[in-house]
Amino acid sequence: MKTRLLMWRWRSNPLRRRSDVLEAWIVLAAALFAVVAGGSAGIAAGSGVHDYLLAQAKDRRQVGAVLVGDPETSRPGADEVHRSRERATVRWTAADGSEVTATARVPRGLREGDRARVWTDTARQRIATPPPGAFDAGLQGVLAGVSSAAVIVALAWLARRVAGVRLDRARLRTWECEWARVGPEWRRKRGTW
Numbered sequence: 001m002k003t004r005l006l007m008w009r010w011r012s013n014p015l016r017r018r019s020d021v022l023e024a025w026i027v028l029a030a031a032l033f034a035v036v037a038g039g040s041a042g043i044a045a046g047s048g049v050h051d052y053l054l055a056q057a058k059d060r061r062q063v064g065a066v067l068v069g070d071p072e073t074s075r076p077g078a079d080e081v082h083r084s085r086e087r088a089t090v091r092w093t094a095a096d097g098s099e100v101t102a103t104a105r106v107p108r109g110l111r112e113g114d115r116a117r118v119w120t121d122t123a124r125q126r127i128a129t130p131p132p133g134a135f136d137a138g139l140q141g142v143l144a145g146v147s148s149a150a151v152i153v154a155l156a157w158l159a160r161r162v163a164g165v166r167l168d169r170a171r172l173r174t175w176e177c178e179w180a181r182v183g184p185e186w187r188r189k190r191g192t193w
Contacts (some may be wrong), residue, residue, distance in 0.1 A: 019167045026167075030160035038152035046145025050137050057131035065090035065118045068101060070111055086110075090118055094125045102127045 071086035085105040094100050104127045106116040121128040132140065 017171070019171055023164060023167050026160060026163045030156045030163075034153045034156035038149040038156070041152045042145035042149030045148035046141040048141075049144040050141030053132045053137035053140060054134070057133075057137075059122055060119050060128050060131045061122055062117050062119050062130075063092045064115055065092035065104065067106065067110055067112050067114050067116060071106060071108075088116075090116060090127075092118065092120070094120075095122060098125075100125050 068089040068091050071088035086108050087103055088106045088110065089101060090104050090106065091099055091101045100120075104116075104118045106118070110116055119128045119130045120126065
C-alpha cells in the first residue's frame, strides 16, 4: 500500500495534474543529483585532502636544533596544548649547509645551548607544524568528503523544496482561477446565494 501511495504521481490517474508529474521528475532528478554529484564530490574532496596532507609529510622533516637563547616564559592563560612547550629561538643547519635561525616551540625546561628536535619545511627552510600521520590524514580526508557530500545533498534538497513551493503556488493560483469560474455557479445550485 505504501508503494502505491509513493508512486501515485507516476501512475495514470484522472486526478493527476501535469504539475504532479513535473514534481515527480524533479524529485527523481534531485535524488539522482544528490547520489551521483554528492558521491563524486565526497570522493574527490576526501582524496584531495588526504593526498595534500600526505604530500605535506613528504615536504617536512625533523631536524636537530640548538637553542640560541633561553625560552620565553609562557603567558598566563595559554591553552593546555602549549603549556608543555615554550617558544625559543633555535638554529639548525639546512640541507644545503646554510645556518638557519627561527623561533620554534620546544619542550619546557630547555635552556640556551640545549638541543631540541623541530619540524621544518624543507622547501622554504622555515619552522613548520608536525605533519599529520596517515591516520589523521585519512580521518581529515573522510571528514572533508562527508562534508562535501552533505553540502551537495543539502543543495539538492533545497532545490527540490524551492521547486515544490513554486509548484504549490502555481497549483493554488490554478485552483483560485477555477474556483472563481465555478464557485458562483456551484453556490447558486446549492442555494447558498
